[in-house]
Amino acid sequence: MGEEVQKIADGLHAQLATKSKIFSAASTAYGAAPNTQACAIDLGMPGVLPVLNEKAVEMAARFGLAIEAPVAKRSVFARKNYFYPDLPKGYQISQFELPVVGVGHLDITLEDGSIKRVGVTRAHLEEDAGKSLHEDFDGMSGIDLNRAGTPLLEIVSEPDMRSAAEAVAYMKKIHALVRYLEICDGNMQEGSFRCDANVSVRPKGQDEFGTRAEIKNLNSFRFVEKAINFEVERQIDLLESGGKVVQETRLYDPDKGETRPMRSKEEANDYRYFPDPDLLPLEITEAFLKKVKAGLPELPDEKKQRFMDDYALNDYDAAVLTASRDLADYYEDVVKNIADDPKLAANWVMGELSAALNKENLDISESPVKADALGGLLSRIKDDTISGKIAKEVFEAMWQGEGDADAIIEKKGLKQITDTGAIEKIIDEIIEKNPQQLEQYRSGKDKLLGFFVGQVMKATQGKANPGQVNQLLKTKLK
Amino acid sequence: MSLTDEEVNKIANLARLKINPEQVPEYASNLSSILDLVEQMNAVDTTGIEPMAHPQDVAQRLRADVATEPDQRELFQAIAPATEAGLYLVPKVIE
Numbered sequence: 001m002g003e004e005v006q007k008i009a010d011g012l013h014a015q016l017a018t019k020s021k022i023f024s025a026a027s028t029a030y031g032a033a034p035n036t037q038a039c040a041i042d043l044g045m046p047g048v049l050p051v052l053n054e055k056a057v058e059m060a061a062r063f064g065l066a067i068e069a070p071v072a073k074r075s076v077f078a079r080k081n082y083f084y085p086d087l088p089k090g091y092q093i094s095q096f097e098l099p100v101v102g103v104g105h106l107d108i109t110l111e112d113g114s115i116k117r118v119g120v121t122r123a124h125l126e127e128d129a130g131k132s133l134h135e136d137f138d139g140m141s142g143i144d145l146n147r148a149g150t151p152l153l154e155i156v157s158e159p160d161m162r163s164a165a166e167a168v169a170y171m172k173k174i175h176a177l178v179r180y181l182e183i184c185d186g187n188m189q190e191g192s193f194r195c196d197a198n199v200s201v202r203p204k205g206q207d208e209f210g211t212r213a214e215i216k217n218l219n220s221f222r223f224v225e226k227a228i229n230f231e232v233e234r235q236i237d238l239l240e241s242g243g244k245v246v247q248e249t250r251l252y253d254p255d256k257g258e259t260r261p262m263r264s265k266e267e268a269n270d271y272r273y274f275p276d277p278d279l280l281p282l283e284i285t286e287a288f289l290k291k292v293k294a295g296l297p298e299l300p301d302e303k304k305q306r307f308m309d310d311y312a313l314n315d316y317d318a319a320v321l322t323a324s325r326d327l328a329d330y331y332e333d334v335v336k337n338i339a340d341d342p343k344l345a346a347n348w349v350m351g352e353l354s355a356a357l358n359k360e361n362l363d364i365s366e367s368p369v370k371a372d373a374l375g376g377l378l379s380r381i382k383d384d385t386i387s388g389k390i391a392k393e394v395f396e397a398m399w400q401g402e403g404d405a406d407a408i409i410e411k412k413g414l415k416q417i418t419d420t421g422a423i424e425k426i427i428d429e430i431i432e433k434n435p436q437q438l439e440q441y442r443s444g445k446d447k448l449l450g451f452f453v454g455q456v457m458k459a460t461q462g463k464a465n466p467g468q469v470n471q472l473l474k475t476k477l478k
Numbered sequence: 479m480s481l482t483d484e485e486v487n488k489i490a491n492l493a494r495l496k497i498n499p500e501q502v503p504e505y506a507s508n509l510s511s512i513l514d515l516v517e518q519m520n521a522v523d524t525t526g527i528e529p530m531a532h533p534q535d536v537a538q539r540l541r542a543d544v545a546t547e548p549d550q551r552e553l554f555q556a557i558a559p560a561t562e563a564g565l566y567l568v569p570k571v572i573e
Binding site: 018019020024025026027028029033034035036037038039040043045051052053054055056057074076081083084085090098132133134137139140141142143144145270272275277279280281282283 | 494531536537538539540543544547549550551554560562563565566567569571
């Protein structure tokens, strides 16, 4: 009895970034003409034999090691039987009782900053299905089997999440992790990373959780959150009005913002798993695992801690900058140029640069301003060639491809004026032009200092060193 | 162990096999005797024996991750009942 509780488990499918399929030597490259990358094995032609891709096994092992889960010395492939036109064999080769990765865990950061440990039940290798295209081909559906046989790692969590936000935090964490590990490109639009959510609720004043429903078709984190919140409401309303939640698969409709049942028939899936006689048990040796372990990159949590230690960044900045490996690498390349000021680099990468990237919807890897170029710009702030304000102008020009920082500063004449004599001359002119303000300032209106600073900066097109201007003005206005 | 007509029909449906009502008793009897055989095997004490996933006691060989398959779409599609724009056409399936 007590407050209303929701329980969410996430199911994720990560397409492994191999060159060839999990059981055949057909290419996995995205975007090829339909069925040009579907070979006899992918099509399930009679007499073919699947042979397991070593790289897919290695990637699964990488994931297992990263979540501190046991990588099975022996795992078994099983047939999951169901009929659908994009599954030519009538079964999907998957793993059932003995998956390649066992129980692991992952820490997520909640909105209040606290850390929550989420259990990962298992991860197993399986093959992807093809794609059905429902555009009208004279009342027929078109089938493209290029995707059939692409390796997938299905990652199943424990029902540890208690809100849509937690479910999303977990998914984002796995999403970052698989990209760090370079086992999945994480592209949700292209379907390389797919999310399902299992939702059940225990309404206020009831003892038991209701039946869970599975939501599919969540191809963005925003949709995940919306779909779960909708589903929780739906189930609570249903249970409170005396109804029952049925175990079913529901699709999220982003246009209507609702979930609806996927299969009209009430028939529970009966996959009749059994060991695939075409495949022998997969054995992973200690030597193989040792090699995989040696090749593991620095993981997100380790990197974040190192950023806090080495660069004296706070928790938030370190988390943002290590959200993706590309961003972290970029940041570190910027820091190389201005080693004594990692905070300035952090401010620029998270501020100016991120804003510009977001505006044009670019990924860090597509940034027109490369890390060493940004580093070059920031070192001009550090050596007082330009002020931070002018640097923004230079950055804008660099973004537009007008050259590197030094060239732009030179071409536009943006070099900071640090010559005391020159600044004093300008200050004298301004004081002379504004006798009224001078009088007011001298009679105690301290705020007018800002007015004078503004006038000097305006007269120098922002090029005067602000610190110097302040100091000189204070003396002169006395 | 004797399967009911309903169970036989369910099995047929899962396998997408169309069977006539008059065939059901025969299937029920044949499938039941298979299950009887399994039950006999179930009676054997296998305590402490690790189940095998394959009759051969060897491990899966792995293949290097290299894409070597050429495009043979035309060859494969020559035996398909219907194709269009490189796609295999099937009766409309939409959820």
